[in-house]
Amino acid sequence: MIPELGHFALILALGIAFLQTVAPLVGYRRRDAKLLAFAGSAAQAQFFCIAFAYACLTISFVNTDFSVAYVAQNAHTDLPNVYRFSAVWGAHEGSLLLWMLMLSGWTFAVSVFNRRIPAELSALVIAVLGVISVGLLLFMLLTSNPFDRLFPVPLQGRDLNPLLQDFGLTIHPPMLYMGYVGFSVAFAFAVAALITGKLDAAWARWTRPWTTTAWMFLTLGITLGSWWAYNELGWGGWWFWDPVENASFMPWLTGTALIHSLAVTEKRGLLKSWTVLLAILTFSLSLLGTFLVRSGVIVSVHSFASDPARGLFILIFMAVITGAALTLYAFRAPKLASVGELHLFSREGLLLLNNVFLVVACAAILIGTLYPLVIDALNLGKISVGPPYFNAIFLPLMVPLFVLVGFGAVVPWKKGKAGETWQRLKLPALFAVAFAIVVPLALHGRATLLAVTGGLLGAWTIVAASQDVWRRIRAKPSFIAGLASVPRATWGMTLAHAGLGVWALGVAFVISYGYEKDVRLAPNATTEIGDFTFGFVGAQEAKGPNFIAQQGEVTIERGDHSVTTLYPQKRFYPSQRNVMTESAVDATLMRDLYVSLGEGFDDGSWSLRIYVKPMIRLIWLGGVLMFLGGCLAASDKRYRLARAADRKLALDGGTQAA
Amino acid sequence: MKRLVAALFAGLLLAAHAQVTVEKPEIPLSVEQEARLAELLPDLRCLVCQNESLAESRAPLALDLKYEVRELVASGKSPTEIKRYLTDRYGDFVLFRPPFDARTWLLWLGPFALVLVALLVLLRQIRGGKRELAATNPKAVDKAALKKLLEEAK
Amino acid sequence: MRYAIPLLILGVLLAFFAVGLQRDPRVLPSPLIGKAVPAFELPVLALPKAESPPLSMGNAAFAGKPYLVNFFASWCAGCQVEHPYLMQLAKQGGVTIVGVDYKDADADVRQWLAARGNPYAPILVDLDGRAGIDFGVYGVPETFVVSADGRILHKHVGALTPEAFARDVKPLLGAGS
Numbered sequence: 009m010i011p012e013l014g015h016f017a018l019i020l021a022l023g024i025a026f027l028q029t030v031a032p033l034v035g036y037r038r039r040d041a042k043l044l045a046f047a048g049s050a051a052q053a054q055f056f057c058i059a060f061a062y063a064c065l066t067i068s069f070v071n072t073d074f075s076v077a078y079v080a081q082n083a084h085t086d087l088p089n090v091y092r093f094s095a096v097w098g099a100h101e102g103s104l105l106l107w108m109l110m111l112s113g114w115t116f117a118v119s120v121f122n123r124r125i126p127a128e129l130s131a132l133v134i135a136v137l138g139v140i141s142v143g144l145l146l147f148m149l150l151t152s153n154p155f156d157r158l159f160p161v162p163l164q165g166r167d168l169n170p171l172l173q174d175f176g177l178t179i180h181p182p183m184l185y186m187g188y189v190g191f192s193v194a195f196a197f198a199v200a201a202l203i204t205g206k207l208d209a210a211w212a213r214w215t216r217p218w219t220t221t222a223w224m225f226l227t228l229g230i231t232l233g234s235w236w237a238y239n240e241l242g243w244g245g246w247w248f249w250d251p252v253e254n255a256s257f258m259p260w261l262t263g264t265a266l267i268h269s270l271a272v273t274e275k276r277g278l279l280k281s282w283t284v285l286l287a288i289l290t291f292s293l294s295l296l297g298t299f300l301v302r303s304g305v306i307v308s309v310h311s312f313a314s315d316p317a318r319g320l321f322i323l324i325f326m327a328v329i330t331g332a333a334l335t336l337y338a339f340r341a342p343k344l345a346s347v348g349e350l351h352l353f354s355r356e357g358l359l360l361l362n363n364v365f366l367v368v369a370c371a372a373i374l375i376g377t378l379y380p381l382v383i384d385a386l387n388l389g390k391i392s393v394g395p396p397y398f399n400a401i402f403l404p405l406m407v408p409l410f411v412l413v414g415f416g417a418v419v420p421w422k423k424g425k426a427g428e429t430w431q432r433l434k435l436p437a438l439f440a441v442a443f444a445i446v447v448p449l450a451l452h453g454r455a456t457l458l459a460v461t462g463g464l465l466g467a468w469t470i471v472a473a474s475q476d477v478w479r480r481i482r483a484k485p486s487f488i489a490g491l492a493s494v495p496r497a498t499w500g501m502t503l504a505h506a507g508l509g510v511w512a513l514g515v516a517f518v519i520s521y522g523y524e525k526d527v528r529l530a531p532n533a534t535t536e537i538g539d540f541t542f543g544f545v546g547a548q549e550a551k552g553p554n555f556i557a558q559q560g561e562v563t564i565e566r567g568d569h570s571v572t573t574l575y576p577q578k579r580f581y582p583s584q585r586n587v588m589t590e591s592a593v594d595a596t597l598m599r600d601l602y603v604s605l606g607e608g609f610d611d612g613s614w615s616l617r618i619y620v621k622p623m624i625r626l627i628w629l630g631g632v633l634m635f636l637g638g639c640l641a642a643s644d645k646r647y648r649l650a651r652a653a654d655r656k657l658a659l660d661g662g663t664q665a666a
Numbered sequence: 667m668k669r670l671v672a673a674l675f676a677g678l679l680l681a682a683h684a685q686v687t688v689e690k691p692e693i694p695l696s697v698e699q700e701a702r703l704a705e706l707l708p709d710l711r712c713l714v715c716q717n718e719s720l721a722e723s724r725a726p727l728a729l730d731l732k733y734e735v736r737e738l739v740a741s742g743k744s745p746t747e748i749k750r751y752l753t754d755r756y757g758d759f760v761l762f763r764p765p766f767d768a769r770t771w772l773l774w775l776g777p778f779a780l781v782l783v784a785l786l787v788l789l790r791q792i793r794g795g796k797r798e799l800a801a802t803n804p805k806a807v808d809k810a811a812l813k814k815l816l817e818e819a820k
Numbered sequence: 821m822r823y824a825i826p827l828l829i830l831g832v833l834l835a836f837f838a839v840g841l842q843r844d845p846r847v848l849p850s851p852l853i854g855k856a857v858p859a860f861e862l863p864v865l866a867l868p869k870a871e872s873p874p875l876s877m878g879n880a881a882f883a884g885k886p887y888l889v890n891f892f893a894s895w896c897a898g899c900q901v902e903h904p905y906l907m908q909l910a911k912q913g914g915v916t917i918v919g920v921d922y923k924d925a926d927a928d929v930r931q932w933l934a935a936r937g938n939p940y941a942p943i944l945v946d947l948d949g950r951a952g953i954d955f956g957v958y959g960v961p962e963t964f965v966v967s968a969d970g971r972i973l974h975k976h977v978g979a980l981t982p983e984a985f986a987r988d989v990k991p992l993l994g995a996g997s
Contacts, residue, residue: 350791352792364785364788369777372777372780376773379773388769389758391764391770392759394717397764397773
């Protein structure tokens with residue numbers, strides 16, 4: 009009964025989504041306020057239907073109702089309760105439902121927080137979101153219904169993929185989807201602006217917090233994904249340039265560019281058509297990611313069980329959504345052309361440069377990800393494009409970006425002065441150079457090119473980014489008053505940029521000074537890596553709720569001190585007859601000690617993978633700082649001011665653009 | 667332990683029989699050779715995995731190939747020769763760093779060409795913007811209008 | 821015009837995706853096609869009823885006639901699937917099927933063949949998988965078509981089906997002889 013209710017709710021949601029699209033569009037043509045106002049109610053009704061359907065699927069999982077095919081494929085009576093909740097999005101059908109829940113949730117939010125937005129614009133935004141809903145709901149109902157029944161009912165389910173039975177993965181997909189899907193709001197704002205032809209500073213101001221919010225969730229989602237891969241895959245790596253990772257990273261890059269170009273559009277009334285294009289591209293790249301992951305056109309670690317029929321549907325969906333938006337853009341964008349003076353050496357000029365590098369970096373990843381597919385489609389054979397390519401191309405493109413970050417926060421709008429900029433930045437530059445030379449030598453006794461470059465750029469970014477806050481504080485008589493005077497948006501920007509610097513330090517140091525060793529150890533044998541002595545005590549059988557494990561015991565010493573004892577596991581999940589590596593990590597801010605079990609041999613010895621990873625935590629810390637920066641920026645009170653302020657701003661923007 | 671491993675393999679392959687792994691003698695490498703091997707392995711793709719390199723993978727075929735590569739390194743073969751050995755058997759698919767050739771020039775040069783194009787467009791935009799602004803400059807408009815008025819007056 | 825560039829790029833990408841959907845990214849073409857069969861010399865599996873077979877066989881033993889090289893193993897699920905069809909092919913005659921038992925225990929494969937029948941002319945043993953690497957094998961079963969003059973004409977990955985045989989293999993056998 010419950011699955012049928014869920015299925016029915018989805019069908020109902022499809023009908024409502026259809027109305028949610030048609031009514032406001034008709035209302036816009038006829039200038040009918042009632043039809044426009046209907047959009048919000050429809051969005052809310054649709055959200056409740058989807059939330060209800062989602063709850064139905066969750067209940068089916070908690071009750072392990074194996075008559076539902078999707079539950080039978082992804083649950084097991086031994087599956088711990090926490091994972092029954094996360095199993096809902098453990099495979100294709102359910103994760104689509106989560107996608108849909110997020111989409112209707114964002115639409116719901118737009119319908120609630122729209123008081124400051126003109127009714128016309130808000131209704132059109134909701135209508136555009138409605139089109140996306142219709143497409144996704146059709147996709148679910150036609151090819152991937154999570155409520156399909158199974159007969160005869162199996163006695164036992166096939167269980168959730170053990171790779172996904174991890175805490176990191178219970179929160180990673182929801183965050184990632186929040187971000188992915190959240191960009192649909194910026195997309196809808198962009199399309200609505202193309203329809204009405206009205207794009208002013210106020211539009212940019214309304215779009216900004218939505219974009220920042222989506223971006224910060226995507227940032228957190230990617231960070232969690234990286235952390236999960238590090239812990240679960242047993243390779244000690246934190247980023248693999250896998251097509252699926254790239255699929256989430258591309259919208260992040262264009263989304264970051266969008267945040268910055270929105271700032272220019274708001275403050276200076278410039279880059280209007282470019283901002284609109286970025287908003288369209290960012291969400292389109294999210295759709296592209298969905299296509300790549302679910303269609304099976306590309307080989308990836310994380311791809312879902314693929315099905316060409318589904319691939320074709322998403323392809324058509326993408327063609328319709330992105331194609332329509334870009335067609336509209338081709339016709340309408342020329343009218344959005346912004347006229348205004350733009351100096352390269354000004355904040356907007358530097359932000360534009362930042363956009364160039366971010367978008368080219370994104371294009372490089374797109375080229376690398378799709379190149380094998382293109383070569384194959386042209387019958388030129390099969391090639392692989394892997395991490396060595398991406399590192400070689402992506403890292404050089406990042407260098408100018410980091411340099412720009414420092415300038416961007418200091419150079420004023422309209423036109424900067426070289427002398428003034430130098431006065432402000434000479435100390436940060438000096439500090440960065442000193443840091444880059446001293447720290448690698450002090451910590452590790454040798455300097456590599458990467459460590460020095462990373463140290464230089466990281467320190468530069470952090471210190472130069474803090475300049476703005478520092479100046480605002482110094483301008484006030486007391487420190488406390490100064491702190492209080494810094495707007496949240498400034499804090500947000502500073503924190504996010506500092507996070508970027510922290511990330512760069514982590515990357516440079518972990519690559520430069522990491523050790524790894526693949527070694528076969530007999531019980532009670534030891535091996536030395538860096539300053540550490542790893543001793544393998546032996547391995548024993550251990551039992552978990554739904555797995556049997558071989559658990560190794562590894563003692564770690566440094567000099568005469570015992571550092572810690574680690575217990576890495578190799579787990580066997582009988583339900584899926586699957587073997588999983590559960591690595592063991594001892595983490596501090598300065599270094600991780602990482603051990604994972606390889607193969608066991610008959611004489612009791614095991615092959616072990618041992619890593620010493622200096623400062624790898626900084627990589628995720630950087631991600632978290634960016635997320636927090638996003639939180640602060642999105643919650644700035646400027647975005648919550650009364651309508652009067654918007655009107656004034658719209659007027660200002662208007663005069664500036666004229 | 668033996669029992670578990672046997673059960674694992676049986677489970678993985680859904681057959682009663684297990685793949686045989688021949689224990690091969692360890693090949694000692696010099697420090698310099700170890701370093702060369704460590705540099706080489708991440709560039710080589712595991713063929714049976716989804717998207718892992720030989721350095722990462724523990725699939726049986728990957729372990730065999732890793733051993734093969736180790737042996738080649740020990741016999742003093744250069745990285746180019748070792749890559750050739752693998753592409754002769756498995757094609758370019760085995761290389762994670764595709765060689766620069768007629769098929770891949772766009773892959774390697776494309777991103778940098780894009781930077782140049784984007785910067786050129788950006789500079790032109792900035793100049794164009796200034797010209798447009800000059801054209802719509804109130805003074806300029808006034809002058810033109812004035813001229814027209816004067817001509818009409820004549 | 822320049823505002824239509826993104827739309828054009830999208831169109832090109834969609835076209836490539838449409839083609840990509842019809843391909844399997846996991847199937848690899850072999851670089852050995854058209855080249856001489858890799859040199860091999862492998863031990864022959866001793867079977868109960870065989871009359872004193874040679875201890876080992878290599879390329880030379882099969883020259884002069886087209887033949888198939890089928891990498892298989894008793895632990896491989898796909899091999900069970902194709903086995904009945906190989907039996908049928910062997911019964912029809914016309915082509916020699918050389919089996920290469922890949923990383924398999926001799927006792928296991930004897931038992932496996934006893935239960936299912938033996939379609940192979942000789943069975944060569946590739947215990948450590950070296951021959952597999954020389955042939956570029958990345959997953960059993962794989963079947964190679966070798967011409968009379970010792971060149972590899974075709975490689976089939978996965979279980980051999982009657983359709984695949986009729987389409988890809990049979991025409992090549994006729995041409996070579």
